[in-house]
Amino acid sequence: MEAMRIDDTNSVEQEKFLETAVKTVKAEAFEMKRSLDKSKRMDALKHASIMLAELRTGLLTPKYYYRLYIDVVNELNHLESFLLDELEKEKKEESIAELYEHVQYAGTIIPRMYLMITVGVVYMKLMPQMRAELLNDLVEMSRGVQHPLRGLFLRHYLLQVTKSLLPDAAEGVEPAIPGSGTVRDTIDFIKLNFSEMNKLWVRQQHQGPSKEREKRERERMELRILVGTNLVRLSQLEHLTQEVYEKEVLPSILEQVVSCRDPISQEYLMECVIQVFADEFHLATLNEFLASCKELAQEVHIKNVLIALIDRLSLYVSNAVGSNIREEIQLFEIFSAQAEGLIQSRSDMPIEDIVSLHTALVSLAVKCYGEKLAYANTVFLSLANNLKDKQVEGIDMYSHAGKELIRVLRVPVDEYKDVLRVALLTDYPRAMLPLNYRGRCTASAFILQNLIDNETGLKSTDDIDAVCSLIECLLSDQPDQPEDAHDSEEFADELNLIASMIHLIKAEDRDVQFLLLNGLRKRLGAGGKWRIRKTLPPIIFSIYELALNYQQSDGDENWDMKVRKMFVCAMGTIGALITTGEMTQLPLNLYLEGAIVANRIKFSENAMVVYEFISKALSVLEDEIADSRERLSALALVTNSVLKVDCLASENWEPLVGQIILAGSKMFKKADQVRTLCSAASLYWKGKVAESEGELRNGNKVTEILKKSAKVAAQCMEPLVQQQLFVHLLNQYYYFYEDGCTVISPDVLSELISRTRDAAIQLEPSREADDIDQHLQHTLQHIRNTKDKYPELAEKLQI
Amino acid sequence: MSSGPRKKALLKVIILGDSGVGKTSLMNQYVNKRFSNQYKATIGADFLTKDVMIDDRLVTMQIWDTAGQERFQSLGVAFYRGADCCVLAYDVTNSTSFKNLDSWRDEFLIQANPRDPDHFPFVLLGNKMDLEQNRAVSSKRAQTWCQSKNNIPYFEVSAKEALNVESAFQAIARDALARESQDSQDFPDFPDQIRLDPNQNNRQQGGGCNC
Numbered sequence A: 001m002e003a004m005r006i007d008d009t010n011s012v013e014q015e016k017f018l019e020t021a022v023k024t025v026k027a028e029a030f031e032m033k034r035s036l037d038k039s040k041r042m043d044a045l046k047h048a049s050i051m052l053a054e055l056r057t058g059l060l061t062p063k064y065y066y067r068l069y070i071d072v073v074n075e076l077n078h079l080e081s082f083l084l085d086e087l088e089k090e091k092k093e094e095s096i097a098e099l100y101e102h103v104q105y106a107g108t109i110i111p112r113m114y115l116m117i118t119v120g121v122v123y124m125k126l127m128p129q130m131r132a133e134l135l136n137d138l139v140e141m142s143r144g145v146q147h148p149l150r151g152l153f154l155r156h157y158l159l160q161v162t163k164s165l166l167p168d169a170a171e172g173v174e175p176a177i178p179g180s181g182t183v184r185d186t187i188d189f190i191k192l193n194f195s196e197m198n199k200l201w202v203r204q205q206h207q208g209p210s211k212e213r214e215k216r217e218r219e220r221m222e223l224r225i226l227v228g229t230n231l232v233r234l235s236q237l238e239h240l241t242q243e244v245y246e247k248e249v250l251p252s253i254l255e256q257v258v259s260c261r262d263p264i265s266q267e268y269l270m271e272c273v274i275q276v277f278a279d280e281f282h283l284a285t286l287n288e289f290l291a292s293c294k295e296l297a298q299e300v301h302i303k304n305v306l307i308a309l310i311d312r313l314s315l316y317v318s319n320a321v322g323s324n325i326r327e328e329i330q331l332f333e334i335f336s337a338q339a340e341g342l343i344q345s346r347s348d349m350p351i352e353d354i355v356s357l358h359t360a361l362v363s364l365a366v367k368c369y370g371e372k373l374a375y376a377n378t379v380f381l382s383l384a385n386n387l388k389d390k391q392v393e394g395i396d397m398y399s400h401a402g403k404e405l406i407r408v409l410r411v412p413v414d415e416y417k418d419v420l421r422v423a424l425l426t427d428y429p430r431a432m433l434p435l436n437y438r439g440r441c442t443a444s445a446f447i448l449q450n451l452i453d454n455e456t457g458l459k460s461t462d463d464i465d466a467v468c469s470l471i472e473c474l475l476s477d478q479p480d481q482p483e484d485a486h487d488s489e490e491f492a493d494e495l496n497l498i499a500s501m502i503h504l505i506k507a508e509d510r511d512v513q514f515l516l517l518n519g520l521r522k523r524l525g526a527g528g529k530w531r532i533r534k535t536l537p538p539i540i541f542s543i544y545e546l547a548l549n550y551q552q553s554d555g556d557e558n559w560d561m562k563v564r565k566m567f568v569c570a571m572g573t574i575g576a577l578i579t580t581g582e583m584t585q586l587p588l589n590l591y592l593e594g595a596i597v598a599n600r601i602k603f604s605e606n607a608m609v610v611y612e613f614i615s616k617a618l619s620v621l622e623d624e625i626a627d628s629r630e631r632l633s634a635l636a637l638v639t640n641s642v643l644k645v646d647c648l649a650s651e652n653w654e655p656l657v658g659q660i661i662l663a664g665s666k667m668f669k670k671a672d673q674v675r676t677l678c679s680a681a682s683l684y685w686k687g688k689v690a691e692s693e694g695e696l697r698n699g700n701k702v703t704e705i706l707k708k709s710a711k712v713a714a715q716c717m718e719p720l721v722q723q724q725l726f727v728h729l730l731n732q733y734y735y736f737y738e739d740g741c742t743v744i745s746p747d748v749l750s751e752l753i754s755r756t757r758d759a760a761i762q763l764e765p766s767r768e769a770d771d772i773d774q775h776l777q778h779t780l781q782h783i784r785n786t787k788d789k790y791p792e793l794a795e796k797l798q799i
Numbered sequence B: 001m002s003s004g005p006r007k008k009a010l011l012k013v014i015i016l017g018d019s020g021v022g023k024t025s026l027m028n029q030y031v032n033k034r035f036s037n038q039y040k041a042t043i044g045a046d047f048l049t050k051d052v053m054i055d056d057r058l059v060t061m062q063i064w065d066t067a068g069q070e071r072f073q074s075l076g077v078a079f080y081r082g083a084d085c086c087v088l089a090y091d092v093t094n095s096t097s098f099k100n101l102d103s104w105r106d107e108f109l110i111q112a113n114p115r116d117p118d119h120f121p122f123v124l125l126g127n128k129m130d131l132e133q134n135r136a137v138s139s140k141r142a143q144t145w146c147q148s149k150n151n152i153p154y155f156e157v158s159a160k161e162a163l164n165v166e167s168a169f170q171a172i173a174r175d176a177l178a179r180e181s182q183d184s185q186d187f188p189d190f191p192d193q194i195r196l197d198p199n200q201n202n203r204q205q206g207g208g209c210n211c
């Protein structure tokens, strides 16, 4: 907090200083231009000089000084443009020489040097043959400013305004304008300016009280761009050949960098070299550059330098233009050796730095040597070993090291877009291990996500094994897994990914497909209660789907046996959901679904399988489901399923239906008994067995069951409920009657109607009573509407 | 501050856009008529000048090329100050570079803080049209964006094949010049309020030295 306040007051103060200075600059610039307009050149220079004196300030920090500098330079550009214009017209050589001479008399050095440079530029433009000499003059004279901040900006101005004037003719060839200099002159000019600027910059570190070190370092970091401009200029020279770069320019830069022994300067300049020069130059000087890296100060973060270089060259080499470079230079070997050497020599290197070095190497391997899996694999192995040596484990994925580790693991996944290829990196999983449980799961999850996004088909046991090797932590309980891991959203999301993965199993052959599903089932089956609840059901569905696709034997003599095996496998899997998964509803549904699927396939033992499925569903109902509402809906499901199957022989069908009826009559509430029995009655009407042609339409059985329900309804103590049940029964009776069940006599119906009508009158008025009555009225209306079809009944009812 | 006697106008133009869209290449193509496939990162800001004639008026264009990455602008972006026109550039094969245009424009307006920002001249260049087959941003989309920003002029160019570069920069110069003349008309009596106190020149500045 304290520090922040100080900074704020500082910036308020800085703004104020700047404002005052800018005001003077504007006013003097205005006077300068007015004088120029009146052709009073000397007056103009006087005003320029006063304006420039503002740059002598010692009050501004680099960023504010830069703003002032820009305003001043904008004005100097006007001055230069004007002078050039005028002197061009005058066409007198002496004038410019005189002017150049004149400005050297300005009072203080800052205005003097800026004016000399400005006028010097005009001079060079007018007389190109003077270029080399003037450049040399200016760079030498600038030595007069030894204050780091002011000196750096002055020399930056020199670099900026001479940009288009720097001689760039090939060496050894006479330039177009005799005497205008060659690239040689420019190299010398910049080398000198560069070394002077670097000295100023380094010296800044050692000025002022030691307690301001941090501030000073921050300011130095801000100023670095000025020093870097020298390297930019060199890189822009057209005739700076690779040979000259190799033999002279780079060695002299490196010598400057190494000998200054200043970590800030070293780290920045090395990175700057990497950024500004062409890739071809870097490739030609790799060894020299890397050798210098070793000579840098201990405090330098060499990994930044190395990573910048690797990243830059990876990009270059991976583009087609540079592809033959890959064979010529052993980039990967060179860089991995460098990285390893660096890690060994700096025992205090932070884990995240170790990892990020490997990230750069993996990128290089994957992007430039995609076909050489061994390269990428070596990096993961080395990463795993390095982390093991450091004895790090349980890395949090949100820590610096963890983020970096996740990043490196992503590289081949994102780059290959083929998880099966990633799996070929056999040491890759080892690099996941230092992460903690959540981190490993996250890594596995993005691998699965990639598999799904790219629809990578899994076609063999090897494929499945490969994927599983990358998602180990999602498949079963882990030693470092928190107790409540299964409660998290991530856990659920990850299981969904596994479920989606199952849909990617696409073997060419149906037998293999089953083999794969069955194999994966075994693996997933070991996942424990929380996992199997989500992972096994999609396996079961996939098996059903496969079985349905397997409807024809296609001449396969083992077809019957194979289909049966599929269902046995599904049945066993559902069993695991009950015993290990502690589930009830879903297994019951799955059994019933199995029965319906098996019923559709005409394999020899389908009746037995269907029977087995349904009776297992009934046992779940009997043994596992206690809640009466759940029982009710479960029983409805079973009944519906039995209605849908037609392959059971009546000797098997009967006991199943018997069980349903028994279960119905054991329902806790009378109302539930009545309803389930009524549905069971429909089994004898609409149901089918193997022997029957079409529906059973067994009227005797139907009425027997309906009668039984009526008896139960009559026992109901609650008048409202009882009335409700009788209205329901009336509807049921009439339904079968209408559907042609001749066993139901008009007498029964008439009796039911009068019973419900009487009861309706006796009910206490209430909303429920109204509702029931309305239901009854609807029913009666329906009977009246259909009376023409049933004259006997109409007569009996007198309607 | 009439532009009468001083015939030659000096115009400051800033090129902004993501790194890699071809700002440096465009400037080099326009000023030096050269193109290179070689990639060299731009660090900091740098300008090139070029003299052009706009309707009988000789104009020096000072074109500032910039680094698209913040870490290469350690001193901030004060060089936006005093710009007469801002050229926004994107790469037609890279939709991210198009999406970032808004933030470049906003940053320019905040940092350069020009008078009358609604009418400050911008020009949009869609570069790398030689790679049109890989186009990721349609003409229509770019034009719609330009319309939504007060009808910014739009040019589709290729630094590599010198396609449209010349005419785009002509338009840039014209817009910048219009802005500059507008400026001179707006403030005919500019100097009075800041007429100098003669003592101010000699004021001793804390920490300053006579070096």
Ligand SMILES: Nc1nc2c(ncn2[C@@H]2O[C@H](COP(=O)(O)OP(=O)(O)O)[C@@H](O)[C@H]2O)c(=O)[nH]1
Residues within 6 Å of the ligand: B017, B018, B019, B020, B021, B022, B023, B024, B025, B026, B036, B037, B038, B039, B040, B042, B068, B127, B128, B129, B130, B131, B157, B158, B159, B160, B161
């Ligand atoms: N094909 C093609 N490439 C270009 C074009 N302009 C620039 N480039 C390339 O794009 C890369 C980046 O260009 P550069 O000018 O450095 O972009 P800057 O970062 O915006 O300055 C370089 O490799 C250029 O060669 C163009 O018009 N067409």
Ligand SMILES: [Mg+2]
Residues within 6 Å of the ligand: B020, B023, B024, B025, B041, B042, B065, B066, B067
């Ligand atoms: Mg650039």
